[in-house]
Amino acid sequence: SMAVHLAMDADTLLLAGPPRGRERGLDVRIARAQITGARRLAPNRIELGVRAPGDRLASSLRAIECDNVDVIERIVAWLPEAAYQSDLIRQWYDQALGRYRRDAWVTHAIAFVTALAFLAQTVAAGALDLSPQILIAQGGNFAPATLGGEPWRLLMAVFLHGDPDHFVGNLVALLVLAPFAERVFGRAGFIAIYLGTGLIASAVDLWTNFLVVSVGASGAIFGVLGALIAYAVRRRGHLPMRAIRIIVVAGSAFAAWSFWQGFQSDGVNNSAHLSGFASGILIGAWIAPPLV
Secondary structure, eight states: OOOOEEEEOSSEEEEEEOOBTTBOOEEEEEEGGGEEEEEEEETTEEEEEEEOTTOSSEEEEEEEEOSOHHHHHHHHHHSOGGGGOHHHHHHHHHHHHHHHHHTOHHHHHHHHHHHHHHHHHHHHHTSSSOOHHHHHHHTOBOHHHHTTTOTTHHHHGGGOOSSHHHHHHHHHHHHHHHHHHHHHHHHHHHHHHHHHHHHHHHHHHHHHSTTSOBOOSHHHHHHHHHHHHHHHHHTTTSSOHHHHHHHHHHHHHHHHHHHHHHHHOTTSOHHHHHHHHHHHHHHHHHHOOOOO
16 A cells, blocks of 8 residues: 555646655646546546646546545546547547557567568569578578577577568568557667567577578567566556557557468477567566556
8 A cells, every 4th residue: 555645736746655665755736727528447547548748639648546545536537528528539549549640650660670571582683482592691680590699690690581472471560560669669769679589589480490590570579469468467458458459459469470380381480479479478577567
């Protein structure tokens, strides 16, 4: 339980409380004019849609939970009456989802580099379906070469693909899932998750697929999916339910397609998918910041 100090006037709400365990202390300051939506989830829990100062779009979802129900009751009484109108809540969700995608320039940069790499691969090879020999020559992750003095292949393989189906499937999943990760973890956190889990998946691939060349972004994308699931569990209430539904549906479809590819192709390794997903969960749970 946490002792919470509540102060408010006609225009501003202030909640403050001491740190608890590894969690930072509570320090919430919200202007009444910034409230765009509200949902009472339980007697001691409320969600607020909060617009950033000077921004026409709502940019965060605040979940406030307190053992003292009276604190929540006072917040409810203080809220503008329009905050409980469901159309405003839906509008906040729609605007927030659009903002996630529009502002995700790191995601778009990674997608561009990945597309450029596949174009270069196919032009250089003169073919769309690339043989193992070509993939090794282009920088694919091949244990004898990687462990023989070319460790850069661990990262290079994350941006290479073996055929159009492999490339398009990973690119679509990247563009659907990664903007959410870039929004909730920040650009630096997202880059760390994407490259870190991609490297871990490539490293696991060395030991489980020793004499087979492997390429593809799926290990890193599974890492992003795992990190988002960890975030949704650890920071319950910080992501709109509509965003969670998109992540679950898109992630399930991507997982089914990827594992099918893993069983069909020697160059796609399901152990890399699983290791990317597991490492994404660990990293995501570790660094998960509040959505602000």
